[in-house]
Amino acid sequence: MIDRRPPAEDPVHADRGVAVVEFALVLPVLVLMLAGIVLVGLVFFEQLEVQSAVRDGARAGAIVSDQGCTTALSRLQDPSTATCTEVLVCPADGLSEVRIISSRTLSIPMLGDRVVTIEAGAVFECLP
Numbered sequence: 001m002i003d004r005r006p007p008a009e010d011p012v013h014a015d016r017g018v019a020v021v022e023f024a025l026v027l028p029v030l031v032l033m034l035a036g037i038v039l040v041g042l043v044f045f046e047q048l049e050v051q052s053a054v055r056d057g058a059r060a061g062a063i064v065s066d067q068g069c070t071t072a073l074s075r076l077q078d079p080s081t082a083t084c085t086e087v088l089v090c091p092a093d094g095l096s097e098v099r100i101i102s103s104r105t106l107s108i109p110m111l112g113d114r115v116v117t118i119e120a121g122a123v124f125e126c127l128p
Contacts, residue, residue, distance in 0.1 A: 039108060043116055046104055049076065051120045054100050057084070058122035061096035065089050065126070068098040076102070090126035097123045 057072025069084035076082055082102040088095050099121040105113050 035108075039106060042106060043118075046102070046116070047118050047120070050082070050100055050102050050118050051122075054098050054120040054122040057098040057100070058096050058124040061086060061089060061098055062124035062126045065096070068096060072098055072100055076100075078104075087121075088123070094126045095123050096126050097121065 053072045053075035056075050057068040057070075060071035061068025066086075066089060068086045068089065072084050073079040073082060081104055082100050085099045085101075087097040087099055090096050099119070102118045102120075104116050104118065106116055107113050
């Protein structure tokens with residue numbers, strides 16, 4: 001009589017394909033983590049841009065008393081989404097303060113668009 005049963009699997013090759021299944025299970029989590037890291041980096045970049053613009057505006061406001069917001073908004077890549085306020089324009093105490101509130105819309109994968117509001121302020125001593 002002929003034995004027609006398939007031969008027993010070799011234990012070395014019994015795990016073939018397991019790595020592909022594990023990778024398919026882990027890949028979505030890795031992609032979401034990568035997207036989150038990129039989004040945090042974008043928000044951090046926006047914060048740095050707004051803070052730098054405010055610092056430049058306060059410095060300009062300390063030199064020429066009414067140029068703080070004009071200078072600050074000119075330093076932003078998209079000034080249409082920002083509002084600038086000159087809180088102090090070289091009054092008697094000798095300080096120039098500029099504040100910017102910027103709202104940016106970021107697209108988050110699978111969650112849609114979200115608005116991120118970034119605030120920054122800077123104070124410089126006025127020149128006599």
